Amino acid sequence: NAGVTQTPKFQVLKTGQSMTLQCAQDMNHEYMSWYRQDPGMGLRLIHYSVGAGITDQGEVPNGYNVSRSTTEDFPLRLLSAAPSQTSVYFCASSYSPGGRGMITQYFGPGTRLTVL
Amino acid sequence: GEDVEQSLFLSVREGDSSVINCTYTDSSSTYLYWYKQEPGAGLQLLTYIFSNMDMKQDQRLTVLLNKKDKHLSLRIADTQTGDSAIYFCAESPWFSGGYNKLIFGAGTRLAVHP
Numbered sequence: 001n002a003g004v005t006q007t008p009k010f011q012v013l014k015t016g017q018s019m020t021l022q023c024a025q026d027m028n029h030e031y032m033s034w035y036r037q038d039p040g041m042g043l044r045l046i047h048y049s050v051g052a053g054i055t056d057q058g059e060v061p062n063g064y065n066v067s068r069s070t071t072e073d074f075p076l077r078l079l080s081a082a083p084s085q086t087s088v089y090f091c092a093s094s095y096s097p098g099g100r101g102m103i104t105q106y107f108g109p110g111t112r113l114t115v116l
Numbered sequence: 117g118e119d120v121e122q123s124l125f126l127s128v129r130e131g132d133s134s135v136i137n138c139t140y141t142d143s144s145s146t147y148l149y150w151y152k153q154e155p156g157a158g159l160q161l162l163t164y165i166f167s168n169m170d171m172k173q174d175q176r177l178t179v180l181l182n183k184k185d186k187h188l189s190l191r192i193a194d195t196q197t198g199d200s201a202i203y204f205c206a207e208s209p210w211f212s213g214g215y216n217k218l219i220f221g222a223g224t225r226l227a228v229h230p
Contacts, residue, residue: 004158033217040124042204042222043159058217090158102147102166103208105218107158 002026006091006108013081013115021076021111023091031094032074033058033105034066036087043090049074081115088112120221122205127227134192136224138205141186145207148181149218150190153202162203163190192226200228 007022025032030051035043035058045058049068063085065077074093078085094105122138140148146167151159165172165179165188172179178191192199202223209219 035220040222042120043220045217048217092158102164103149103218104161105159107160109156109158 004091004093004106004108006089006111008111009109010112011114013078013113015082015115017081019078019081021078021089021091021113023074023076023108024072025074025091025093025106026072027093027095027106028071029093029095029106030071032068033092033094034064034074034076035090035092036060036085037090037110038087046076046089078113081113083115086113086115120205120207120219122203122221122224124222125225125227127229128195130195130197130228130230132195134190134195134199134226134228136190136192136203136205136226138188138190138221139186140188140205140207140219142207142209142219143183143186144209147208148179148188149206149208150177150179150188151204151206151220153204153223155201159204195226195228197228197230200226202226 004025033048034046037043044060047066049055052071055066089111091108092105119141128134149164150162152162153159165181176193180189202225204223205221206218
């Protein structure tokens with residue numbers, strides 16, 4: 001099992017450029033999420049998905065799009081990059097029995113994005 | 117509202133105990149979690165506690181939960197240099213929308229010095 005993989009590891013963009021951060025998991029997890037990590041602010045949820053074809057917004061969705069055409073893949077698209085999107089991006093997948101069940105989130109290694 | 121707070125930095129001497137504290141706001145959280153992030157890596161689940169427990173011990177780790185004060189702590193006994201990392205507290209508020217999201221604190225950077 002590779003777990004959760006993310007590409008690229010590092011990326012530098014110019015303001016206004018678009019790009020897609022890739023995320024894949026091989027654990028057949030229903031749930032997948034994208035977070036951004038900024039100093040002193042912890043992890044903030046951008047978008048999440050509860051299954052193929054189903055996505056929803058998290059805490060900080062503006063400027064980002066997602067889709068979930070397969071269980072395995074959950075790409076994050078930056079539509080028009082801005083310096084405020086400079087951050088480290090983490091993808092995570094999880095399985096939860098629902099209700100008040102225990103959640104174990106498995107995180108990818110992260111993508112460090114700089115927008116100039 | 118949902119909020120998880122932790123101090124940002126802790127420095128300890130090798131061999132001493134470390135105590136990382138966290139406060140959370142949502143009393144509906146059934147489980148509370150500690151995640152560890154090593155440099156350049158993603159987060160890994162370190163331990164968790166069920167909300168009806170006061171304490172959980174796992175080798176060098178002890179988690180204490182005070183539900184009345186909504187206070188969670190992680191104690192690492194005999195702290196080693198390999199324990200240097202960022203530690204995140206997280207809660208999972210009850211959410212009936214089918215996705216129980218995790219709310220993370222800002223993380224406590226633990227520095228272990230000789």
